[in-house]
Amino acid sequence: MNRSPGTWPVPGARRLKGTPAAPAEATPARQSEEETESRAPETPLCCVRCGHVITRERDRTTVNGRHAHTRVNPSGFVFHFGCFARAEGCLAIGPPTAEASWFPGFVWRIALCAACKTHLGWAFRGESDFLGLVLDRLTAPS
Numbered sequence: 001m002n003r004s005p006g007t008w009p010v011p012g013a014r015r016l017k018g019t020p021a022a023p024a025e026a027t028p029a030r031q032s033e034e035e036t037e038s039r040a041p042e043t044p045l046c047c048v049r050c051g052h053v054i055t056r057e058r059d060r061t062t063v064n065g066r067h068a069h070t071r072v073n074p075s076g077f078v079f080h081f082g083c084f085a086r087a088e089g090c091l092a093i094g095p096p097t098a099e100a101s102w103f104p105g106f107v108w109r110i111a112l113c114a115a116c117k118t119h120l121g122w123a124f125r126g127e128s129d130f131l132g133l134v135l136d137r138l139t140a141p142s
Contacts, residue, residue: 045138047089052115054089054138061085061130063103068135071102081121081132089114090131092123102132 041058060067063083070080091114096107106126111133113120121133 039140043140045133046141047113047116047118047120048137048139049118050113050116051141052089052113053141054113054120054133055084055087055131059084059086063124063130063132069102069132074100079121079134080136081134082138084131084133085129087111087120087131087133090120090123090133091117096125108132 039057041056043057044053045055045057046053061083063069066083068080068082070078072078090111092109092111094109096109098107101108101124103124103126106124108122108124110119111121111123111131112118118137119134120137121131123129123131
């Protein structure tokens with residue numbers, strides 16, 4: 001069974017209600033982006049749920065000219081995610097699919113935390129490979 005990115009109702013996803021969004025500087029996604037932009041390149045980014053190291057700041061990359069993207073899946077859930085060239089702490093599962101891909105020409109698979117299996121985002125394959133990881137599901141170690 002094929003599912004589009006983020007089909008399941010998971011923590012951190014927001015369903016559109018038809019109400020206007022808050023100004024960009026006031027949104028949790030924007031705050032998360034600003035916090036991570038100031039970290040050192042070697043800073044690990046860990047799973048919020050279990051603390052397992054997922055990726056590092058140095059692994060951030062840009063896709064379509066931006067690191068951070070906000071997309072809505074066919075079920076109406078909104079995801080704010082960042083693109084990463086590598087995320088060694090992730091496990092990509094399921095068969096690759098192009099169904100409802102947010103990036104034309106790319107197929108995707110679900111990306112989970114390799115330790116606790118929490119849904120963290122998606123592994124995309126195409127012209128280049130990258131992971132789209134939901135930013136509020138990552139944290140710097142405390």
